[in-house]
Amino acid sequence: MTFTIWQALLVGLWAAFCFAGQIWGIYTNRALFIAFGVGIILGDLRTAVIFGATAELAFMGFGVGPGGSTPPNPLGPGIVGTIMAISMDKLSPSAALTLSYPFAIIVPFVITFIFTINSSSMETAKKAIMEGKYRKYKWLSNLTLYGFMIFAFIFGFAATESTSALRAFIKIIPQWLMNGLTVAGGLLPAVGFALILSTMVKKEYIPAIILGYVCVAYLQMPVIGLAFVGAVIAFNNYFNGKKSSKDNDSDQGGNDGGIEDGI
Amino acid sequence: MASKEKVLTKADYRSAILRSYYLQNAQNYGNMQGTGMLNSIWPQLRKIYKGDEDTFKRVATSNLEFYNTNPQPYPFVSTLMLAMYDSGQNEDDVRAVKMALMGPLAGIGDALSQFALAPLFSTIFASLALQGVIYAPLMFIACLIGVTFGVRCLMGYLGWKVGTSIIDTLSDKMQALTDIASMIGLTVIAGLSVSFVKVNLALQYSTTVKGKEQVVAVQTILDKIMPYMLPMLLTYFVYWLITKKKWTIYKIILLLLVLGIGLSAIGLLKP
Numbered sequence A: 001m002t003f004t005i006w007q008a009l010l011v012g013l014w015a016a017f018c019f020a021g022q023i024w025g026i027y028t029n030r031a032l033f034i035a036f037g038v039g040i041i042l043g044d045l046r047t048a049v050i051f052g053a054t055a056e057l058a059f060m061g062f063g064v065g066p067g068g069s070t071p072p073n074p075l076g077p078g079i080v081g082t083i084m085a086i087s088m089d090k091l092s093p094s095a096a097l098t099l100s101y102p103f104a105i106i107v108p109f110v111i112t113f114i115f116t117i118n119s120s121s122m123e124t125a126k127k128a129i130m131e132g133k134y135r136k137y138k139w140l141s142n143l144t145l146y147g148f149m150i151f152a153f154i155f156g157f158a159a160t161e162s163t164s165a166l167r168a169f170i171k172i173i174p175q176w177l178m179n180g181l182t183v184a185g186g187l188l189p190a191v192g193f194a195l196i197l198s199t200m201v202k203k204e205y206i207p208a209i210i211l212g213y214v215c216v217a218y219l220q221m222p223v224i225g226l227a228f229v230g231a232v233i234a235f236n237n238y239f240n241g242k243k244s245s246k247d248n249d250s251d252q253g254g255n256d257g258g259i260e261d262g263i
Numbered sequence B: 001m002a003s004k005e006k007v008l009t010k011a012d013y014r015s016a017i018l019r020s021y022y023l024q025n026a027q028n029y030g031n032m033q034g035t036g037m038l039n040s041i042w043p044q045l046r047k048i049y050k051g052d053e054d055t056f057k058r059v060a061t062s063n064l065e066f067y068n069t070n071p072q073p074y075p076f077v078s079t080l081m082l083a084m085y086d087s088g089q090n091e092d093d094v095r096a097v098k099m100a101l102m103g104p105l106a107g108i109g110d111a112l113s114q115f116a117l118a119p120l121f122s123t124i125f126a127s128l129a130l131q132g133v134i135y136a137p138l139m140f141i142a143c144l145i146g147v148t149f150g151v152r153c154l155m156g157y158l159g160w161k162v163g164t165s166i167i168d169t170l171s172d173k174m175q176a177l178t179d180i181a182s183m184i185g186l187t188v189i190a191g192l193s194v195s196f197v198k199v200n201l202a203l204q205y206s207t208t209v210k211g212k213e214q215v216v217a218v219q220t221i222l223d224k225i226m227p228y229m230l231p232m233l234l235t236y237f238v239y240w241l242i243t244k245k246k247w248t249i250y251k252i253i254l255l256l257l258v259l260g261i262g263l264s265a266i267g268l269l270k271p
Helices: A005-024 A031-042 A045-063 A075-087 A093-117 A121-130 A134-140 A143-161 A163-171 A175-187 A189-200 A203-217 A223-240 B010-022 B034-048 B053-062 B075-086 B091-130 B136-161 B166-196 B218-225 B229-243 B249-265
Strands: B204-209 B212-217
Touching (some): A005 A143, A031 A045, A031 B136, A045 A075, A045 B136, A075 A093, A075 A143, A093 A143, A134 B034, A175 A189, A189 B229, A189 B249, A223 B091, A223 B166, B010 B034, B034 B053, B034 B075, B053 B091, B091 B136, B091 B166, B166 B229, B218 B229, B229 B249
16 A cells, blocks of 8 residues: 555644654653554554554653663654554564664654754843844744654655655565564563663562562453552552651662562 | 732633643753743743833843753742742742752652653553554543643642742652552553563474373473563563663663574574
8 A cells, every 4th residue: 555645744744743742741752642643544543553552562661761861762663663564464563663663763863953953042042032022032932842843744754655665675574584573573662661660660669560460470460450459559558658758769770689589 | 028019810820830831842952941931931921020121031031041840740830930920029039949949840740750650551551552442542642641731730739829838748748649650550560561572482392292292382381380481581681781781772772683683583582
């Protein structure tokens, strides 16, 4: 299948809106949500949502980079990966995820670039206000947003327009490598999970981690049930836990060798 | 402390809460959120300093300075500042309050939204989507926007209502809330992480059981001993790379790509 120019334009607009959400803090820039819209536009919602969920879980921990590094961005898989998953019947979600990783890695560079060229924002804004050019200030105060939206629009449009090129490229990948990419796609979510664990873990959370593992591994518990189990242990900790909450203030990521059970 | 007639109405504060979404519209490496911060309180400042253009310009440009906090609890800062400006308090005091709040609010906001709420909803709705609930992404976004908007309104209200004395008790309350959300989140994440990370051994061997040839996959034996053992070990290995070895994410991604393709090529792992 090839997509029409209108579909490409719509994907571009959708990408611009979703990516703007990263600035507004409304979470539209998550892979799950981006893929959903792409799926509607390209007419295969089911495939898109399945892929979006796969990418969401792999990229879940990438909302935050440790030490101010810019992590891979879900715009890459959300747009390119979804297009791949929809336009290639034989492509597994894991393989599509792996193949869209390079695009996830390009995006942070663009973000850094936009932040950098807008670095003189303070001086220009000050000058505009002092001269009474309030309209100009208004424009300046949205500059990064415009940059984000323009980039995302081009990104979404170009990705949709180059579907056949993507397809041709994927077709020449030999079977053994495709298998390897699928295996790698199965390994990669570990990065997202480990990253989120590294930012959240404190000693008192360890029981919750073991419990979560046991519920899924031995009891095959569905996710909502899992959330309830988490609530039980959280409230138990809150009502019956140590009353001294002073000594555990934000030692983020500091697992002091307390986790020796392999989780 | 000079006191003046208050001009801001509740509607102005409500609009300040909504305008908190403009905070990062000019994010840059120079003054981070500074330029957008002024924009988030612009009309209110115009109203407070109506007819005194010079003071307006001075106060406005002073709010362009470096600022960097988490956007979710940010309305606490903006409404508090506006309340102080509106009651004619010293500009330096306002600045001191604003700067003092930057760090704690960033900590609270990050802990709550980035590390607790987002991953929790992420795992729940992504796994629902994988089970075929096609509108899970919409529920996901509705939950996240709803909860974070609630946080913004609450923080904006608190900032308007009170001075800085609340931030201590607020910290405690937020700490408890974050603890609960984090625990639920971690239970879900720990459970799902092992089932979504896929490591399948392709190894198998033949054995004779009761005179019949049988092919036994090593993976099945492992699963009998401890289900999802390999995904768990892999996740912990990456965790160790991040926390102890201080590897960058890109290095880890590259390593896993090489491992995945390499081990699959030599027939150790299978999709």
